[in-house]
Amino acid sequence: MKKIILIFFVCLFIASIYGCSLNLEKSSNNLTMYSAILNFDEDKHTIGGKLEVDYFNKSNTELGSIFFNLYPNAFRETSNQDVISLAKYSECYYNGESFGSIEIKNVYNSNNLDFEISGVDENILIVNLNGNVLPQEYTNFVIDFEVNIPNISHRFGYGENTVNLGNILPIACVFESGKWIEIEYQSNGDPFFSEVANYDIEICYPQDYILASTGTETSNFLNNGKKTSFLKAKVVRDFMIVLSKNFVKKSQQLDNILVNYYYYNDENAEKSLQTCVLAMQTYCDLFGDYPYSEIKIVQANFCIGGMEFPNLVLVGDEVIDYKTYEYIIVHELAHQWWYGVVGNNQTKYAWLDEGLAEFSSAMFYKKNQGYDFSYDFLVKQANTSFEIYQTIFGNVLGSVDTSMDRSLAEFKTESEYINMIYVKGFLLFDSLCELLGEKTVINCLKEYYKDNAFKTTTPAELIGCFEKTARCTLENFFDSWIKGKIVQVFD
Numbered sequence: 001m002k003k004i005i006l007i008f009f010v011c012l013f014i015a016s017i018y019g020c021s022l023n024l025e026k027s028s029n030n031l032t033m034y035s036a037i038l039n040f041d042e043d044k045h046t047i048g049g050k051l052e053v054d055y056f057n058k059s060n061t062e063l064g065s066i067f068f069n070l071y072p073n074a075f076r077e078t079s080n081q082d083v084i085s086l087a088k089y090s091e092c093y094y095n096g097e098s099f100g101s102i103e104i105k106n107v108y109n110s111n112n113l114d115f116e117i118s119g120v121d122e123n124i125l126i127v128n129l130n131g132n133v134l135p136q137e138y139t140n141f142v143i144d145f146e147v148n149i150p151n152i153s154h155r156f157g158y159g160e161n162t163v164n165l166g167n168i169l170p171i172a173c174v175f176e177s178g179k180w181i182e183i184e185y186q187s188n189g190d191p192f193f194s195e196v197a198n199y200d201i202e203i204c205y206p207q208d209y210i211l212a213s214t215g216t217e218t219s220n221f222l223n224n225g226k227k228t229s230f231l232k233a234k235v236v237r238d239f240m241i242v243l244s245k246n247f248v249k250k251s252q253q254l255d256n257i258l259v260n261y262y263y264y265n266d267e268n269a270e271k272s273l274q275t276c277v278l279a280m281q282t283y284c285d286l287f288g289d290y291p292y293s294e295i296k297i298v299q300a301n302f303c304i305g306g307m308e309f310p311n312l313v314l315v316g317d318e319v320i321d322y323k324t325y326e327y328i329i330v331h332e333l334a335h336q337w338w339y340g341v342v343g344n345n346q347t348k349y350a351w352l353d354e355g356l357a358e359f360s361s362a363m364f365y366k367k368n369q370g371y372d373f374s375y376d377f378l379v380k381q382a383n384t385s386f387e388i389y390q391t392i393f394g395n396v397l398g399s400v401d402t403s404m405d406r407s408l409a410e411f412k413t414e415s416e417y418i419n420m421i422y423v424k425g426f427l428l429f430d431s432l433c434e435l436l437g438e439k440t441v442i443n444c445l446k447e448y449y450k451d452n453a454f455k456t457t458t459p460a461e462l463i464g465c466f467e468k469t470a471r472c473t474l475e476n477f478f479d480s481w482i483k484g485k486i487v488q489v490f491d
Helices: 002-020 071-075 086-092 269-287 322-334 350-367 375-397 414-436 438-452 459-470 475-482
Strands: 033-041 046-056 063-069 101-108 115-118 124-133 138-148 156-158 163-165 174-176 179-181 197-206 210-213 216-223 226-236 241-244 248-254 257-263 294-300 306-309 312-316
Touching (some): 063 138, 210 226, 210 294, 241 294, 248 269, 269 350, 312 322, 375 414, 414 475
Parallel strands (some): 257 294, 294 312
Antiparallel strands (some): 174 179, 210 241, 248 257, 306 312
């Protein structure tokens, strides 16, 4: 009898361990599938592509058309969308102005489908179906397209060392509350909002390039000076590819995660790799397991510091100060938890992922000694930055809007965006630690991560999770921060 009881509790313990992990295979069911065949023309700086879309209608509404984001069209010469701030303009366009675009050539399944280019600035593709796709069913069609890549140090563009193919695929807009959410490109923040999907990508490129991408390279072959790579990713929000002739790659296994660092100009490459590994380990311990088999940290021609994508982060090669370079690695890897696994509308609730990424970065330095930053230093720095911002802009404008719940377009300056989203977002979670205790806040974030993995969340869901886990009412606390009512107290 005792033996049976012992076996029962051992099985229960094992089940509890596996029950807490994120099931990527199970989560990949009933998702839209993007299957692309891409060809990179180095001379023309173009990507020719065929994208087969198996769109899954997860809504409760019959859909007669599907809307897609066309992010590369923001880089057109005639575009009204701002892709970079004036402060960074000459740095990004280091060779002078250069333009990019995406041309939709045809959409078809068994027959040609009607389509139109729409949106505020040719940023939306509308595919009209032959009949409706019912709720919880699939519809299938192919999009023929060609992308022109601009000469710009950006998420999307080519520079001296890398070709960055961020957001080049036509990806379905989010259908929410009975309507399609159309996203307009902004220079502030990350003007993207998409749901998880599965990807199967085939890309042909000159064989002297090295490729880093979202997902895993399952195979490749060489033919007449060209290399074709086959890439797969399940349950990710987008697909990023970076190509370079100059990449050096360092890798290290961390439990079930292969950590890959791609660089071409880093005297501290081994130290950088160790920081990558340590950051991934720290966030796994703090918040929950990273569900994918690989992560890539990629040095690139990118003028805005760093940028997160699923399974891959960019670190700009123009970051000279090494401690800042390390901080960017730490911050961007935190986004694999906050944006990658737990998603949100980054154009509407930017503080939700950026504030958490800043707080997570500070926790990394608290848990790992020997770096140039400490948690206390980062809190003091954030308080000082926010105080200076309020003082200077208050004197100039007479008053300062300190609300955080604004869309990207509602922030007048880059400084305002950074202070309200990054700085104040971090201080919000630090203040929660003062109120509830660090242990309780981390437990709340573990629950938030587990309960919302592969979903898109809102501030209300974050607050609800904190209230449930901490067993107290926090709506007024969050409201005072988010709505800008709080009177900040500085040490």
